[in-house]
Amino acid sequence: MDGFRYYAVFIDDYSRFTWFYPMKAKSDFYNILASFMALVQTQFSSKIEVFQSDGGTEFKNSRVRELFNTNGTQQNGRVEGNHRHVTETGLAMMFNAHAPANLWTHAFSSTAYIINRLPTKLLGNQSPYEMLFSSTPNYGNFRVFGCCVFPYLRDYSSYKLAPRSTPCLFIGYNTQYKGYQCLDPSTGRVYITRHTQFD
Structure with missing residues (x-):
């Protein structure tokens, strides 16, 4: 990737x-x-x-x-x-x-x-x-690799009416900053955030 x-x-x-x-x-x-x-x-x-x-x-x-x-x-x-x-x-x-x-x-x-x-x-x-x-x-903070995760996306939003979250895949832990790596399969974008809801 x-x-x-x-x-x-x-x-x-x-x-x-x-x-x-x-x-x-x-x-x-x-x-x-x-x-x-x-x-x-x-x-x-x-x-x-x-x-x-x-x-x-x-x-x-x-x-x-x-x-x-x-x-x-x-x-x-x-x-x-x-x-x-x-x-x-x-x-x-x-x-x-x-x-x-x-x-x-x-x-x-x-x-x-x-x-x-x-x-x-x-x-x-x-x-x-x-x-x-x-x-x-x-x-x-252990999670199952590949499980569904809903990251809080307010920090990534370019405008106020953007969705607060989207279904992503958990793909790992960030070693430089505290947070989870969340892959949006529809766009290929990886979000790094501590604020998440795991399924």
């Missing part, structure tokens, strides 16, 4: 917290990796010490190797299980919702959001979110 064909998933080995980044081309990986490394340094006052990858061609790029060397990051290993978890869970959500294939980035992003907040035996029944942020996640 947004022109994305690939994705990168970064997983913190300590907390198992997952970050999902869709990409339009594999060449986007360098910029995404650089942004992610900056995010880790800014948000967590830490550098990435060891980077394990699936050994794809994007990791053999000389610019990527130089970025790792500059940051003192060692690169090794193969990581497949976590990517498979995101992919299989995202596909299951799409199939359950009978969602079209062009919503895959929204399903996979929602999967990462949910996985980050679910307790796991690997972490002593804590969630990755708890491990990383030392606080309990909010489960009250």
Whole structure:
């Protein structure tokens, strides 16, 4: 839907917290990796010490190797299980919702959001979110991917007599602003709002 064909998933080995980044081309990986490394340094006052990858061609790029060397990051290993978890869970959500294939980035992003907040035996029944942020996640905002939602559209209206809402599909959580992503199937427009009524 947004022109994305690939994705990168970064997983913190300590907390198992997952970050999902869709990409339009594999060449986007360098910029995404650089942004992610900056995010880790800014948000967590830490550098990435060891980077394990699936050994794809994007990791053999000389610019990527130089970025790792500059940051003192060692690169090794193969990581497949976590990517498979995101992919299989995202596909299951799409199939359950009978969602079209062009919503895959929204399903996979929602999967990462949910996985980050679910307790796991690997972490002593804590969630990755708890491990990383030392606080309990909010489960009250979980919704079924693809369900019907009625967003409050007053903020989006261009005139006073416009409809206050319209039936939409819930396609995920916004990670930058608090709110739900609501797709209007008749126009293809995505609304982001906290004020919604779910069916």
